[in-house]
Amino acid sequence: xxxxxxxxxxxxxxxxxxxxxxxxxxVTLGLMNFVNLAHGAxxxxxxxxxxxxxxxxxxxxxxxxPFAFIGSGLIGAAFERxxxxxxxxxxxxxxxxxxxxxxxxxxxxxxxxxxxxxxxxNLPSALEGQFDAFGVGIGRYRLMIIxxxxxxxxxxxxxxxxxxxxxxxxxxxxxxxxxSGLGINVPQVFxxxxxxxxxxxxxxxxxxxxVLGLDPYFPLKFMIxxxxxxxxxxxxxITGPFLASLLLGIGDVAGKYYVPKMGPFxxxxxxxxxxxxxxxxxxxxxxxx
Amino acid sequence: MATSSDVGRIARAHASWHWSEIAFWxxxxxxxxxxxxxxxxxxxxxxxxxxxxxxxxxxxxxGIVSLGHAAFFGxxxxxxxxxxxxxVITEPVLALLVAGLAATVIGFLTSxxxxxxxxxxxxxxxxxIALLLEALAERYSDITGGTDGLQGIVMAPVxxxxxxxxxxxxxxxxxxxxxxxxxxxxxxxxxxxxxxxxRAIKNNPLxxxxxxxxxxxxxxxxxxxxSFYAGIAGALFTQTTQLASLDVFSFERSADLxxxxxxxxTGYLYGGLIGAVVFRMLQEFFSTITPEYWQFWxxxxxxxxxxxxxxxxxxxxxxxxxxxxxxxxGRKAAVAIPESEA
Numbered sequence: 001x002x003x004x005x006x007x008x009x010x011x012x013x014x015x016x017x018x019x020x021x022x023x024x025x026x027v028t029l030g031l032m033n034f035v036n037l038a039h040g041a042x043x044x045x046x047x048x049x050x051x052x053x054x055x056x057x058x059x060x061x062x063x064x065x066p067f068a069f070i071g072s073g074l075i076g077a078a079f080e081r082x083x084x085x086x087x088x089x090x091x092x093x094x095x096x097x098x099x100x101x102x103x104x105x106x107x108x109x110x111x112x113x114x115x116x117x118x119x120x121x122n123l124p125s126a127l128e129g130q131f132d133a134f135g136v137g138i139g140r141y142r143l144m145i146i147x148x149x150x151x152x153x154x155x156x157x158x159x160x161x162x163x164x165x166x167x168x169x170x171x172x173x174x175x176x177x178x179x180s181g182l183g184i185n186v187p188q189v190f191x192x193x194x195x196x197x198x199x200x201x202x203x204x205x206x207x208x209x210x211v212l213g214l215d216p217y218f219p220l221k222f223m224i225x226x227x228x229x230x231x232x233x234x235x236x237x238i239t240g241p242f243l244a245s246l247l248l249g250i251g252d253v254a255g256k257y258y259v260p261k262m263g264p265f266x267x268x269x270x271x272x273x274x275x276x277x278x279x280x281x282x283x284x285x286x287x288x289x
Numbered sequence: 290m291a292t293s294s295d296v297g298r299i300a301r302a303h304a305s306w307h308w309s310e311i312a313f314w315x316x317x318x319x320x321x322x323x324x325x326x327x328x329x330x331x332x333x334x335x336x337x338x339x340x341x342x343x344x345x346x347x348x349x350x351x352g353i354v355s356l357g358h359a360a361f362f363g364x365x366x367x368x369x370x371x372x373x374x375x376x377v378i379t380e381p382v383l384a385l386l387v388a389g390l391a392a393t394v395i396g397f398l399t400s401x402x403x404x405x406x407x408x409x410x411x412x413x414x415x416x417x418i419a420l421l422l423e424a425l426a427e428r429y430s431d432i433t434g435g436t437d438g439l440q441g442i443v444m445a446p447v448x449x450x451x452x453x454x455x456x457x458x459x460x461x462x463x464x465x466x467x468x469x470x471x472x473x474x475x476x477x478x479x480x481x482x483x484x485x486x487x488r489a490i491k492n493n494p495l496x497x498x499x500x501x502x503x504x505x506x507x508x509x510x511x512x513x514x515x516s517f518y519a520g521i522a523g524a525l526f527t528q529t530t531q532l533a534s535l536d537v538f539s540f541e542r543s544a545d546l547x548x549x550x551x552x553x554x555t556g557y558l559y560g561g562l563i564g565a566v567v568f569r570m571l572q573e574f575f576s577t578i579t580p581e582y583w584q585f586w587x588x589x590x591x592x593x594x595x596x597x598x599x600x601x602x603x604x605x606x607x608x609x610x611x612x613x614x615x616x617x618x619g620r621k622a623a624v625a626i627p628e629s630e631a
Contacts, residue, residue, distance in 0.1 A: 035409060086596065092408040093354050097551055098595040100544045104588030112582050220540065224420060231413050261428055268421040272402065275414055279406035 005136040007257050008250060013142035015249020016149035017211060019242050021204035021222070022229040023156065024076075024197020026241040029230050031173040032190055034084070035092050037099040039201060039226050040219030041106035046072040046202020047214040048110060051119045061124055065206055072202020077195035084194065085187070103219045111216040118215045121206070145207055152200070157238055169193055228271050234281025244282065304480035313559065314469065321461055328457035330573070334565050335464040336525050341549045341561025342468075342475060343518030348547075349555030350479055351511045352491035353403065356412050356543055357419030360399075361392040361516040363537035365523025367426065368392070370439040370533035379445040381528050385467065388524035389517045396516020400509040416540070423538035438534025442527065453529075460529035467525060468562075471518060475558060478514070487511055548591055554603045 025039040046068035053064040079102075087095055123141065130139040160166040171179040172186045180186045205214070212222065225248065233244030248267065255266040274282060320331060340362060347353040368388035371377075378384040402414050426433045434440060446452045451459045478484055489497040490504050498504050527533045536542065545568070552571075553564025571590065575583035594602060 029409070035412065083592075083596070090595075092412070093348070094595050094599070096354065096356065096412065097547060097591055100547070101588040101591030101595065104544075104584045104591065106588075108582045108585030108588065112585070223540075224416065227413055227416075231409065262424075265421065265424040265428060268417050268424060272414055272417045272421070275410050275417075276402055276405060279410045 002136050006138075007253055009136065009138060010142060011250030011253035012246060013139075013145045013249070014211065014253055015246035016146055016153070017204060017208050018225060018229055018249055019245035020149045020152055021201050021208065022226040022245065023238065023241055024194070024199075024201045025226050026230045026233065026238070027193050027197050029227075030234070030241070032088065032194075034088060035095040035099065036084070037096060037223055037227075038102035038106065038219065040222050041103055042072045042076050042198040043201040043205035043208070043222075044106065044110060044214070044216075044218040045075050045205070046199075047205035047209045047218070048114055048119070049202065050206035051121050051209065051214065054121050055119075061121065061127070065203060068206035069199040069203040072205070073195045073199030076198025077191065080191050080194040085191070103223070106219060107216045114216070116216055118213050119209065121209045121214075123210065141210055145211070148207065152203075153238070153242060160238060165189075165192075228267070230281075232271060232274050232281055234283040237283070240281060240283030300480065300485065310559075317465060321465060325456070325458070328461045330569060332457055332461045332464050332529050334569050335461065335468050336522055336529070337546075337549060337569065338562040338565035339464075339468045339471060339525065340519060340522035340546055341553065341565055342472065342558065343515045343522060344546055344550050345555055345558060345561045346475060346479075346515040346518065347512055348550060349557070349560065350484060350487045350491065351508055353508065353512065354408055354412055355403075355415040356540070356547075357415035357417070358515075358519055358546055359538050359540070359542040360415070360419040360422050361396055361519035362523035362526070362542065363419075363422055363426070364392040364395050365389060365520030366527045366533045366537040367433060367439070367523075368520070369524035369527040370442050371432070373442050373444055373528070374439055380449065381444055381447050381463070385521060385524045385528065389521040392520020392523065393513055393517040396520075397509070397513045400512040400516075403512060404505050404508045416543075419538055419540065419543060423535060426535055426538060434534070436535055438532060439527075442531040442533070444528055444531060457529065464525050464529060467521065471521060472558065475518070479558065483507070483510075548587065551591070551594055551599060554599070
């Protein structure tokens with residue numbers, strides 16, 4: 001019984017992490033209809049920024065996290081303005097090729113500068129080990145992940161629903177033409193959202209170094225997971241990807257624990273079945289563009 | 290407006306052999322005699338060319354974007370390996386056909402999943418199928434050999450006559466002949482009314498359906514055919530390298546394949562073959578400069594190709610050959626630029 005709860009807890013932590021990693025992609029892929037397979041590269045950038053700051057410069061872990069966010073966000077903004085912007089109207093094949101090229105480049109570049117072995121970020125001792133709550137083993141680090149990611153999710157929901165920027169984004173996504181007719185600077189809104197999503201991915205990358213492992217192959221290894229979150233979750237709201245991430249996280253942890261021999265088999269099968277059953281995702285509708 | 294007899298005449302003119310095509314195949318054959326020390330890499334190019342030809346059938350002619358074409362390559366590779374390893378069918382040509390058919394069956398079954406949905410769903414489903422097969426191959430490692438791969442494959446002589454030699458001479462000519470035969474079939478297929486209907490579907494599925502083309506059935510047919518080709522390519526891989534390991538299913542293989550096809554250009558069959566030559570040369574070139582980081586430069590090539598624009602790039606590349614062929618024969622260039630990109 002307790003092992004079920006512990007697994008559930010780990011699964012929720014994993015799922016929340018996946019959500020923070022992938023919610024930027026939910027906007028680019030789900031809403032702007034840009035097939036960006038290189039999303040993981042921005043997450044990896046955040047992870048490595050955090051690793052360099054903490055391990056190399058001796059910064060405290062929590063001080064480095066915001067910089068992982070800002071660093072990846074800036075990189076994302078630069079790429080959006082410099083490269084991605086020109087490809088919004090191209091075919092999906094072009095977008096796929098372009099982003100695969102970026103993934104290859106990022107893998108080799110990180111390998112060149114940082115080495116090919118897995119990187120560990122030095123954690124403060126307060127985050128290590130686990131404690132028992134009502135007989136359930138709770139890892140401190142995972143608890144922190146749940147708290148941070150939970151807060152971020154609530155914040156995102158608030159921004160989308162309550163702020164002026166949120167309503168602009170929703171308008172731009174629903175009907176870019178009408179939105180620009182109303183004086184909303186649609187490209188700017190998309191650029192900012194793209195950069196913000198990359199920043200979140202970077203933060204997720206920094207947080208996930210301990211759980212998922214951080215090495216140059218990160219963008220390739222987890223690409224399919226990000227894609228699953230977005231395609232299965234759909235893109236009508238933030239809730240869809242969030243629920244999909246939780247399902248994926250819990251399913252993956254439980255699958256690895258109870259049927260370790262089947263490995264990722266279960267996840268892929270479920271994904272294909274869901275996509276066949278509902279091509280626009282479980283909670284989705286078609287993208288506006 | 291072209292009358293129907295005009296359409297037939299133009300289609301037949303396109304289907305007739307151009308002298309530059311004959312020159313291309315003569316050149317390929319000549320390479321087999323000119324570079325006896327390079328059989329291994331040339332065999333590799335031929336295999337890759339066949340694999341890219343397979344992707345061209347669905348991407349260039351039917352417009353299906355697949356990120357998991359390695360699935361069928363892997364099925365073919367493991368089928369050929371298992372057939373040879375357990376001595377079920379030792380004769381390579383027969384084993385090649387059986388392995389191809391195994392991939393065809395999987396291709397036919399999965400085609401129903403692939404034709405549903407839009408581009409993005411197709412991407413995910415094809416990718417998912419390849420990953421699924423990779424996970425399965427890893428799971429049943431008692432059959433597939435797991436991460437070590439199938440070991441100790443010994444190939445019988447081709448047709449009982451030609452022994453596989455250590456220099457790869459037999460392997461090269463065997464692969465080249467297989468490629469040529471399959472190319473002939475593919476050429477016949479894409480110039481048939483069936484091939485023309487595929488182009489119609491690619492350009493506009495709705496309009497194709499409106500003029501009476503059974504869109505889904507055509508897509509299933511071409512997807513199945515392409516999986517046969519990919520299976521054959523995989524089987525050739527196992528037979529000529531005597532190796533089959535988990536990486537036959539890997540995502541990198543599917544991604545590299547896209548690059549091969551994009552370098553050569555989609556939709557005129559030779560794109561995959563030319564792309565295979567250029568890609569391998571590039572890979573060799575980059576890995577002599579930077580043995581560990583060649584992937585970076587390959588990625589850069591991909592990004593630049595997309596940013597410059599594939600159609601424009603191919604116009605530049607084909608500028609000189611087309612000009613020469615216009616001057617010499619005064620007729621339409623053989624390697625025409627595909628009218629619209631996928």
